[in-house]
Amino acid sequence: MLGFLHTGEASGYELLAIAEEVVGAFWTVTRSQVYRELAALSKRGLVMPGDAGPRARVRYHITDAGRDAFAEWIALPPGPEQIRYPLLLTMAFGGHLDRACLLSYVDQHRTVHQTRLRTYQARLESTGIDAYERATIAFGIRYEDAVLAWMDDLPAILGPADEPPAEERDPATREGSG
Template sequence: MSIRHGLLALLSNGPRYGYQLRVEFETSTGATWPLNIGQVYTTLSRMERDGLVEPGGADDQGRAVYTITEAGRGELERWFSTPVDQSDRPRDELAIKLAMAIAAGDADLAAVVQTQRAATMRALQDLTRAKRTAAKEGLAQRLVLDSMIFKAEAEQRWLDHCEAVLKEKNT
């Protein structure tokens, strides 16, 4: 997902000013993707240049607000109707780390796996606590946290598999 599409989604609900977009973006993503306010204004500027948003004057407190254009709505609709391709996701740094540990030849693979297992378990516990406190915050936060929990659980299962393969190799 790009910041651009996230901001367009928020603007589809009505005019917003930059700081408001930043807060709503972070809230909607369960605070898992913090934004710098400069990123928000740079993205808005580019979207204005591309005809996706336009300045909408100022609110009652004098803050410049932006509105989504028809072209912006079209871009948002295209984004929502396009599935996320596996190749569009960032690389899996943990898989690469283990592959490089194997390539290095002298790394303690079991220790690498155990270190990651402990870190993933702590993250899973933190996410579970966050989900309990965010339950009343809204559906968007819950779904983001659920996704993160499922990914952490899947990582734990993959680490179990790695351990089994390492044991098999060493026997």
């Protein structure tokens, strides 16, 4: 939240919208998390709440201590990425699913990734984004391209469509064996 407040005051609602737009595709931010974090940052003196505005929304601004805390945090080396892609988890156990069902899940995800790719491409062409946001969007484009290419390659990777489910191939997984 401190990073987003560098550009000016914002309510929790506005911060959530900004976070979803800027980092939402690769970093999950929930409404409850935003308000919980704002309360904690306020308690530590890193942000200050202002007067309630329209719809009783409180706008927050970053304090000097908040700027210092952000500067310390951003200077730390980032940790390793953590991929949590539910489709990959399903794919890992895909041998236990009907192939048509599995591929329908892939098609549903393909639509999402195509939409994100178009969104990123349009944003990259817009004016008013700095080099750092441009670099982040460029990563998003390459990521979506890679996921879509992987989806295109799946028929060859998965092999023949007539292969039986894992339960039928592996006698050890059958009920009553073992």
